Amino acid sequence: MTNKASFLLGTCLVLLSSNALAASGHTVSANAAASSNYFWRGITQSDDGAAVSGGLDYSNDSGFYLGTWASNVDFGETSSTSYELDFYLGFSGEIKALSYDVGYIHYAYPDAAGDIDFGEVYTSLGWRNLSFKASYLTHAQSGSSTEEDMLYLELNATFPVFKSAELGLHIGNSRGDTVMEWTGEDDSYMDYGVNLSKDGYTFGLVKTDLDADDDLKVYVSYAVDFDL
Template identity: 85%
Template sequence: MTNKATLLLCTCAALLSTHAVSASEHSVSANAAASSNYFWRGITQSDDGAAVSGGLDYNHESGFYMGTWVSNVDFGDTSSTSYELDFYLGFSGEVNALSYDVGYIHYAYPDAAGDIDFGEVYGALGWRNVSLKVSYMTHAQSDSSTEEDMLYVELSAAFPVFTDAELGLHIGNSSGDTVMEWTGEDDSYMDYGVSLSKDGYTFGLVKTDLDADDDLKVYVSYAIDFEL
């Protein structure tokens, strides 16, 4: 996402063979994207401005994976940070027609005026075109006296449409004391999304039921992935 070698006991031919088998067990890929807006759980992370992002991923045939991802951010007057740097690891696989994914992600903001990093554990189940994912905050760095607590439950679906295009549907619910601290409203809210993607291009619509941020918003993005 090497095994202990008895290299001194191997011939050169065996060494090459072992290396070829080992290399096939691992893969490293990279991704890059540009978007007219960066949304996270229905809320802009770039002050409704453009965002450029990129990441690296390591995968093992056992299902273990790990990676990192970075994007510019703009939280307006609430923070002086200019970028987000994520680190994650987990394990995914499939049993019969049921897919699963469990892991941990750390959200870091290295140049923030204060320490606003936080981390979450997550678990997801997928069946055919539908997936259900639950994320729970494990810790957060904050000067607030509010108890840090946040749960996010999301249901997503993806369906092939037209010619090699994909229609994505999403609904999510954020709840907990941290939600109230971040939004200044209730301790829970819903977010909704619809997207149409083809050949790396995506056109999407995003909306929340927050009073201060309930407008229907539009974004366009382009993303590429490649093996290293």
């Protein structure tokens, strides 16, 4: 594990294990999931194979939160890395009927042959069943031939359907020089998603308009979360 990833993970573990978290207004939770495929912005991160993931989260009444999340990955011949380790922190809350979230996320690949880590700042606004989120690249892997430019815009909607089920709709746009380097195509592409969730189970469909990866893909997953 790289020194950077070790520091990020250690920071999370220290904060999440503090006795102070037992005080009122502090929450620590854990999550775990298994999925037939791991998609990120419409593109598989597990070479169309299964993925197992889990994470820890801390939050308090001020709206501050931080956490860590990990999953197996498989980028085929493009990278030898076998897992992803994320670290994130931010502030979230509500102003009347409008919800907001502002934060930073670091994507680390500790066992990669080279440095392929990158980070993003993000902000989102939500109103009723709708949410809009923008994520912007703050730094990319060393030795990148691009100007490290990437912006991701997404619109999401959720609706209650049937009995205790939820329908999710998603549309996103990735753009920038880094997108072109990663995909080998244009510097912009769209991704679309629809899913149906109930009692931790999710059935979903994912599609992009990339020439090399424009097939409609199906996945199923199960997730559980609990307070510690």
